[in-house]
Amino acid sequence: MTKVACPFCYQRIDGAALWFQCLGRGDADRDGCSRRVDERRRRLAGFNAAVLPTFAPPRNQRLRPVRLAWCPDCGGRTGVRACPQCHTPLPPNFGHSSSPMIAMFGGKGTGKSVYLTVLARELRSSELRRRFGADIRMTGDRHGGQESSSTWLTQNVELMFTEHRLPDPTPPNRERRGEPLVFEWRGERRRWGRRTSYRTSYLSFHDTAGEDVGTLSGAYDLAYIGAADGLILLLDPFMLPEARERLRLPPSAIRSTEETMAVVDRLTQSLRASTGVGGGDRISKPIAVAFAKMDAFFDLLGRDHPLRQEPRPVPGYDERLGRATHEQVAALLRSWRGDDIEQHLRQNYRTFRYFCVSALGAPPDYDNALVEPGGVRPYRVDEPLLWLLSLNRFGVVPRQD
Ligand SMILES: Nc1nc2c(ncn2[C@@H]2O[C@H](COP(=O)(O)OP(=O)(O)OP(=O)(O)O)[C@@H](O)[C@H]2O)c(=O)[nH]1
Ligand SMILES: [Mg+2]
Numbered sequence: 046m047t048k049v050a051c052p053f054c055y056q057r058i059d060g061a062a063l064w065f066q067c068l069g070r071g072d073a074d075r076d077g078c079s080r081r082v083d084e085r086r087r088r089l090a091g092f093n094a095a096v097l098p099t100f101a102p103p104r105n106q107r108l109r110p111v112r113l114a115w116c117p118d119c120g121g122r123t124g125v126r127a128c129p130q131c132h133t134p135l136p137p138n139f140g141h142s143s144s145p146m147i148a149m150f151g152g153k154g155t156g157k158s159v160y161l162t163v164l165a166r167e168l169r170s171s172e173l174r175r176r177f178g179a180d181i182r183m184t185g186d187r188h189g190g191q192e193s194s195s196t197w198l199t200q201n202v203e204l205m206f207t208e209h210r211l212p213d214p215t216p217p218n219r220e221r222r223g224e225p226l227v228f229e230w231r232g233e234r235r236r237w238g239r240r241t242s243y244r245t246s247y248l249s250f251h252d253t254a255g256e257d258v259g260t261l262s263g264a265y266d267l268a269y270i271g272a273a274d275g276l277i278l279l280l281d282p283f284m285l286p287e288a289r290e291r292l293r294l295p296p297s298a299i300r301s302t303e304e305t306m307a308v309v310d311r312l313t314q315s316l317r318a319s320t321g322v323g324g325g326d327r328i329s330k331p332i333a334v335a336f337a338k339m340d341a342f343f344d345l346l347g348r349d350h351p352l353r354q355e356p357r358p359v360p361g362y363d364e365r366l367g368r369a370t371h372e373q374v375a376a377l378l379r380s381w382r383g384d385d386i387e388q389h390l391r392q393n394y395r396t397f398r399y400f401c402v403s404a405l406g407a408p409p410d411y412d413n414a415l416v417e418p419g420g421v422r423p424y425r426v427d428e429p430l431l432w433l434l435s436l437n438r439f440g441v442v443p444r445q446d
């Protein structure tokens with residue numbers, strides 16, 4: 046039995062016993078099923094539009110896996126698979142092999158919504174697809190009707206890239222959450238002496254609301270973090286007093302009162318709680334620790350600083366530059382007196398790496414929540430993700446040494 050995490054509801058499901066979704070076609074004698082709101086899907090996956098019904102696979106499925114089934118209500122034939130828990134349609138090859146999942150976490154006002162919009166826009170563009178010869182798609186595009194997440198993306202892209210405005214703080218919502226943005230990244234894996242194989246990874250991005258100081262993540266966030274096989278931890282450098290002092294920031298640029306260390310600790314506690322890794326062991330999930338809003342430091346660093354060097358657009362993750370970036374950010378962090386963060390990461394995680402990103406590429410007008418007149422110019426936003434996908438355990442993106 047392959048237990049995989051559903052990228053929509055984060056529950057562990059049996060990849061060999063996925064459900065089916067009716068296509069609403071019916072058969073010679075009956076009309077097809079009609080759409081209605083699926084209460085379970087609304088509750089577990091945050092999707093509240095009307096959908097066609099789903100049903101369990103025939104009983105003998107375990108012995109003889111089937112690719113097609115007949116709807117018990119309308120008799121129509123279907124090959125669309127769905128999650129047994131939240132009933133969201135899943136890609137055809139989901140669950141056949143391991144389907145690692147990557148997720149994102151960050152404190153209040155760190156820039157999660159902005160970063161996610163920019164990153165998702167890049168994932169949807171043809172640039173990454175071409176660069177990596179990968180098949181990258183937003184899951185659900187194919188089945189249509191997955192309005193809520195693609196609407197979120199379209200609206201935010203329009204807001205930031207066309208109207209040059211910044212999104213409002215994401216409201217916390219404990220009863221219901223929005224549907225996550227789920228991408229499927231299928232890459233070729235070439236290894237000497239072996240046949241080329243394809244590997245798929247699921248990127249599930251849930252735009253969480255920044256929590257207030259001290260509160261532990263809600264149940265959804267806990268499940269989300271626990272189900273992820275790799276994480277992007279987005280940190281706000283403005284929340285490090287020593288870093289903040291070097292910048293002349295207006296009060297409106299400070300969006301939280303929670304110390305960076307507290308955010309990191311919150312993630313660690315959530316991971317320990319959701320995965321049951323005791324205090325004596327280090328957490329094995331790889332963590333990409335990305336410092337956001339780095340455009341604010343560009344002038345201080347100067348033109349020739351290595352952190353202002355972008356990787357070459359080669360079809361792989363630039364390991365050498367990545368390692369150098371890690372060292373550079375670690376040095377900056379020390380100069381900001383963030384040694385406790387480094388120490389905490391070392392003590393609690395087996396695999397982590399620092400990143401320097403800027404979703405906007407230039408400081409915005411904080412007071413009026415406007416993007417700088419030059420527009421949004423994303424800087425190194427995809428690197429945390431590329432690093433994770435290049436790790437051996439995922440092997441979806443090649444590494445270039
Ligand atoms: N300089 C700079 N500021 C940024 C950048 N991205 C976000 N910001 C600032 O951070 C603010 C918050 O960004 P959001 O993306 O809304 O942050 P969030 O983490 O989603 O916040 P919550 O939803 O409240 O948790 C923005 O309004 C900007 O002022 C960036 O790339 N550079
Ligand atoms: Mg937000």
Ligand SMILES: [Zn+2]
Pocket residue numbers: 067068069070071077078098116117118119120121
């Ligand atoms: Zn039906």
Ligand SMILES: [Zn+2]
Pocket residue numbers: 051052053054055056090128129130131132133
């Ligand atoms: Zn599900």
